[in-house]
Amino acid sequence: MPDFNLNDTLNLFSKFTFKRALNAGKVLGSYFASKWTGKPVQWGYPISISFEPTTSCNLRCPECPSGLRAFTRPTGMLQQDFFRETIDEIHKELLYLIFYFQGEPYLNPGFLDMVKYASDKGIYTATSTNAHYLTEANAKKTVESGLDRLIISIDGTTQDVYTQYRVGGHLDKVIQGARNIVKWKKELNSTKPFVFFQFLVVKPNEHQIEDIKQLAKEIGVDQVRFKTAQVYDYEEGNRLIPTIDKYSRYHRNEDGTYAIKNKLGNHCWRLWHSPVVTWDGLVVPCCFDKDAQHRLGNLKKESFKKLWHNKEYIRFRSEILESRKNIDICANCSEGTKVWG
Numbered sequence: 001m002p003d004f005n006l007n008d009t010l011n012l013f014s015k016f017t018f019k020r021a022l023n024a025g026k027v028l029g030s031y032f033a034s035k036w037t038g039k040p041v042q043w044g045y046p047i048s049i050s051f052e053p054t055t056s057c058n059l060r061c062p063e064c065p066s067g068l069r070a071f072t073r074p075t076g077m078l079q080q081d082f083f084r085e086t087i088d089e090i091h092k093e094l095l096y097l098i099f100y101f102q103g104e105p106y107l108n109p110g111f112l113d114m115v116k117y118a119s120d121k122g123i124y125t126a127t128s129t130n131a132h133y134l135t136e137a138n139a140k141k142t143v144e145s146g147l148d149r150l151i152i153s154i155d156g157t158t159q160d161v162y163t164q165y166r167v168g169g170h171l172d173k174v175i176q177g178a179r180n181i182v183k184w185k186k187e188l189n190s191t192k193p194f195v196f197f198q199f200l201v202v203k204p205n206e207h208q209i210e211d212i213k214q215l216a217k218e219i220g221v222d223q224v225r226f227k228t229a230q231v232y233d234y235e236e237g238n239r240l241i242p243t244i245d246k247y248s249r250y251h252r253n254e255d256g257t258y259a260i261k262n263k264l265g266n267h268c269w270r271l272w273h274s275p276v277v278t279w280d281g282l283v284v285p286c287c288f289d290k291d292a293q294h295r296l297g298n299l300k301k302e303s304f305k306k307l308w309h310n311k312e313y314i315r316f317r318s319e320i321l322e323s324r325k326n327i328d329i330c331a332n333c334s335e336g337t338k339v340w341g
Contacts, residue, residue, distance in 0.1 A: 005223060008194040011148060015095055015124045023047065023093040031272040040317035042272065045093040045308055050276040050287060052101035053078050053108040059130055060167040063231050063240065065290045066102045073292050078279040080110045082300065084117055086277070089304050091121040099127040100151075101276050102290060106133035112145045119146030128153060128198070130169060134177025136184075142193065143184045150193040152178055152221070155200045157211040164204040165240070175219065182220040196223035201247035202240040230332055234258045249332075262333060264325045271317050275308075283307055285316060288329040 016024075026044030033041045055075045057066040065071050087094075097118050105111050105127050118125050126149035134142070142150065154174050156162030162171040181195055197216045201209070209226070216224045228249045231238045235257050242248050250258040270286045277283055281300040284292050296316060297307035307313070324330050 005194060007191055008149070008222070011192065011194070012096075012124050015122055017092075017122070019092050020047075020095050024095065027273050031267075031269060034272070034317065034321060035267045038266075038321050040314050040321060042309060042313070042317070045090055045305060046275055047094070047273040048096035048098065049090070049094060049274065050098040050101055051078060051083060051114075052103065052277065052279045053099055053105040053111045053114070053127075054103040054279055056107045057102075057104045057130075058107070058132055059104070059169050061165055062167065063229065064102070066104075071102075071291055073278070073282075074280065076279050077108045077110075078114070080114055080117075082281060083114050086299055086304055087118055087121065087123075091118075091123060094123055096124045096126070096274075099125065101278065101287060103279075104130055104133070106138060112138070112141050112147075115142075115145040115147050119148070124148045126193075127151065129177075130166065131174040131177035132169065134180050136180055139177065139180035140184045140188075142181060143188050143190050147193040150181060150195045151198050152181075152195065153200065154178075154197050154212065155202070156205045157208045157215050161205050161208060165200065165202055175215075178219050178221055194223075195221045196225050197221055198225050198227055200227045200229050201242050201244070202229050203242050204240070206242045206244050206247065232332070234260070234332075260332060264330060264333070266321050266324045268320050268324065268330070271320055285329070288333050294327075294329065 023044040024047050027047055030041045030043040054077045055066055055071060099105050099111065099115060106129055115125050115127070125147050127147065128151040131152045131154070152174065154162070155165045156171065159171045163169055178195070181193070197212060199209070199212050213224050226247060228247055229240055230249065231240050234241065234250050237258055241250055241258065245251070249260055249262070251261055252258055275283050275285070276287055276289070277299060278292050281298050282292050282295050283297045283299060285294050285296065294316065296312045297310055299307065319327060
């Protein structure tokens with residue numbers, strides 16, 4: 001299935017207003033100005049933002065802090081009043097909102113109400129789910145919320161393969177959840193959300209790449225996308241690293257050790273356009289800072305627009321421009337080196 005979807009793309013562009021387009025131009029300009037000068041320049045406000053609905057999760061995926069129950073930060077739920085205050089401040093500039101960082105979003109009872117709040121302000125909304133909670137009722141409410149994009153993580157087409165990564169999961173629930181969403185899109189005559197299966201390619205499931213395409217077609221989801229897996233202990237090899245090179249973030253050296261393919265240039269688009277907010281209001285650089293070690297501010301203590309230009313953000317952007325490879329969360333990164341990547 002192709003990566004480009006006309007309806008989804010047109011829907012995204014329909015969210016642009018003059019103010020959002022102007023802001024996007026400012027942010028893009030400041031990113032390139034920073035690359036060229038080597039100095040952190042920041043005009044405008046985020047084009048997109050990620051909010052973490054919760055750190056709780058029902059699964060035990062082996063390379064996920066939520067799954068491993070390995071956080072040093074507290075577990076909790078994003079509160080609607082705090083979320084609304086932040087959105088009210090930045091919605092005129094904000095184009096894209098991702099309801100995901102760690103955890104399973106549908107475990108937060110107010111999740112879909114927050115989606116609707118953002119959707120009603122004309123923001124493109126997206127989330128990622130393991131689909132275990134896409135019951136008939138939740139599927140109907142999801143479509144009614146105005147959610148624009150729904151990513152369903154499905155890393156196998158048989159139960160035995162699926163659970164090698166999605167430990168504790170039930171493939172039949174994922175498939176039924178996907179069917180429920182497709183059903184309610186038809187029932188409510190809605191083109192949204194754009195639904196795609198996200199297949200995290202690891203060694204145990206790489207033989208099912210063609211099978212997942214067929215399953216998606218049978219169910220009626222809009223697309224399949226393949227994602228490379230981040231693993232923490234990759235230097236000496238890892239059972240999850242796929243043998244198909246195009247789906248691996250790592251290459252094997254002559255001595256048998258592994259290294260990440262990304263060359264880590266001294267720039268990162270995410271630091272200019274897309275911050276991450278934890279459930280309790282901490283702002284971190286990107287989704288690779290899973291344990292919120294690089295805290296750039298706290299939205300429960302200061303406004304977002306003030307925080308976005310504070311000394312902590314300036315310092316971190318400077319470090320990116322000077323020596324990105326020395327920043328721990330960048331060491332295993334495959335993103336951030338290209339615009340719209």
